[in-house]
Amino acid sequence: MKTNSTRQQLLAAVAACEDKKAENLAVLEMDKATSAFTDYFVICSGSNPRQIQAISDEVEQRLARAGQRPTHVEGYQKADWVLLDYVDFVVHVFSPQARSFYDLERLWKSAKRLTHAELASPKRKKTAAKPAARPKTRASRASTRSRSARKRVRKAS
Secondary structure, three states: OOHHHHHHHHHHHHHHHHHOOOEEEEEEEOOHHHOOOOOEEEEEEOOOHHHHHHHHHHHHHHHHHOOOOOOEEEOOOOOOEEEEEOOOEEEEEEOHHHHHHHOHHHHOOOOEEEOHHHHHOOOOOOOOOOOOOOOOOHHHHHHHHHHHHHHHHHHHO
């Protein structure tokens, strides 16, 4: 899955959480060095089991419209911690008690916390800067000439 489409799906999931009045919404970009099983976590809280189910239902519906279905859903019936696995990102909808108990933000503290603006802006690839061209010095010109002269001598013989 392309990074931009992943970010679009993340934005859809975040919007779904916001529309259902999820609390303490956080998006974590997982550090590549931690060998995390996904690229992003969307973490939020609902105040009661019905709201937790409504948030997870809305996320599923919005992403289904975009053609994306979760590969795995856990905890929906109990609605204490619902996990929606979309491979490139995972949506966690917690009750306040479960969120404080598991404390994923502390557990994955190496992850970068993304703001809505950072998520909405396209991710730019880092390009290596080209080394500055070195001005030719007298010595480098002389070595170039000597190489050229050696090539001519080889061709002549």
